[in-house]
Structure formats: C-alpha cells, structure tokens
Amino acid sequence: MPDINAFTAHPAFTDIxxxxxxxxxxxxxxxxxxxxxxxxxxxxxxxxxRGYGKKD
Structure with a gap:
C-alpha cells in the first residue's frame, strides 16, 4: 500500500x-x-x- 504521508506532506498539496x-x-x-x-x-x-397561487 502506498505511503499517503509522502503525498500529503508535499507543499503543493497543502497549497491546493x-x-x-x-x-x-x-x-x-x-x-x-x-x-x-x-x-x-x-x-x-x-x-x-408557487403551489399557493390561485389555480384558474
């Protein structure tokens, strides 16, 4: 499983x-x-x- 901390620690991610x-x-x-x-x-x-108006 990939390390999610490697992606979230990137400065561009926090800027977004x-x-x-x-x-x-x-x-x-x-x-x-x-x-x-x-x-x-x-x-x-x-x-x-709109349903409360008069119906002719």
Missing part, C-alpha cells in the same frame, strides 16, 4: 487545500458557499410557494 494565505481571510471559498446558499434558499422558497 489552503483556503487563504496570510491574513486575507477565507475569501473566495466562503463567498461561493454564501452565494450558493442564498440562491438555493431563494429557489427553495420559490418552489415551495
């Missing part, structure tokens, strides 16, 4: 997984999660509320 570098904060990942969450909530609300 890093959310932020320095004191910049979480940045793009957190922004993406928040935008997708807000759009998802709006879509869910539209989907659930």
């Amino acid at each position: 997984l890093a959310v932020s570098k320095g004191d910049q904060g979480p940045g793009a990942v957190l922004r993406t999660v928040l935008v997708v969450g807000v759009v998802g909530v709006a879509f869910l609300a539209w989907f659930l509320l």
Whole structure:
C-alpha cells in the first residue's frame, strides 16, 4: 500500500487545500458557499410557494 504521508506532506498539496494565505481571510471559498446558499434558499422558497397561487 502506498505511503499517503509522502503525498500529503508535499507543499503543493497543502497549497491546493489552503483556503487563504496570510491574513486575507477565507475569501473566495466562503463567498461561493454564501452565494450558493442564498440562491438555493431563494429557489427553495420559490418552489415551495408557487403551489399557493390561485389555480384558474
């Protein structure tokens, strides 16, 4: 079985997984999660509320 520590200890691997570098904060990942969450909530609300309209 291959040694997983040899791969995870590589600096490029930790750079890929890093959310932020320095004191910049979480940045793009957190922004993406928040935008997708807000759009998802709006879509869910539209989907659930569309059935309450008058049916002619």
